[in-house]
Amino acid sequence: MASLATPAHGADAADAAAALRAAGLKVTDSRAAVYDTLRTHAHASAEDVYLAIVERMPRASRQSVYNALGDFADAGLVRRIEPAGRPMLFELRVSDNHHHLVCTSCGAVVDVDCAIGAAPCLEPSDSHGFILTTAEVTYWGVCPACARAATPPLTEGTS
Template sequence: MSDLLQRLRGRGWRLTSQRRVVAEVLDGDHVHLTADEVHLRAAERLPEISRATVYNTLGELVTLGEVVEVSTVGRAKRYDPNARRPHQHLVCSGCGAVRDVHPVGDALGDLPEAERFGFTVGSVEITYRGLCPACS
């Protein structure tokens, strides 16, 4: 993640303490925090950081393709920093916990031409749903 900061700087990002802290909070595997959780953890290191800044920074990271928003049904968005390595998600219907998973197969290829309706299909997002060991 530390080279993330380098990369962003190369793209003209001004490197503020707030952005550094948000990037640090997002470091690691199987990290799928909500914006509020990111704010909470960032505030442990930088107590005066505002919610708006966290939202702004997360939005910029998403635009730059460094972080992916994980779609959730009826819950707050979660942010996944592991955007460079393609993967899918397994979500607990009970508690909302998220794991990264790597299915085999070729989901993109599984969509027949006749089912594309003239769309230029670029990506596919797969969400497995179930109950985690604690919730079942």
């Protein structure tokens, strides 16, 4: 949906409310704030969301943020991802079978499209009779910024 103008804050609030209602959730201030925060912070932990909200709404409670995220997950509005050894992360991109790249050094998380375009994406060597629906793939590695920081710059001009 293209828009000629930058949406005003009021339009954003309406979008959050519409998304909540479409998911069958009652619209509350804290739910709308959590939804808006996830639009600008993909792959945020519950704590990340809380810290972002409390800057704008000092009276927001941690519990209301956690409750809202749980309600969103139950309603299919957010996807939870749990890279091993990291806090659970939340994102609004739920309508596809995308995977994630995770940096083992700084923890950066990046979306990567499904390798073949449709779930379950990967075929196991033996499905043991299971009817497969999804494969969650986490690619672990070092992001470009961390790789650059770890490699001493090449000295130019020497033979």
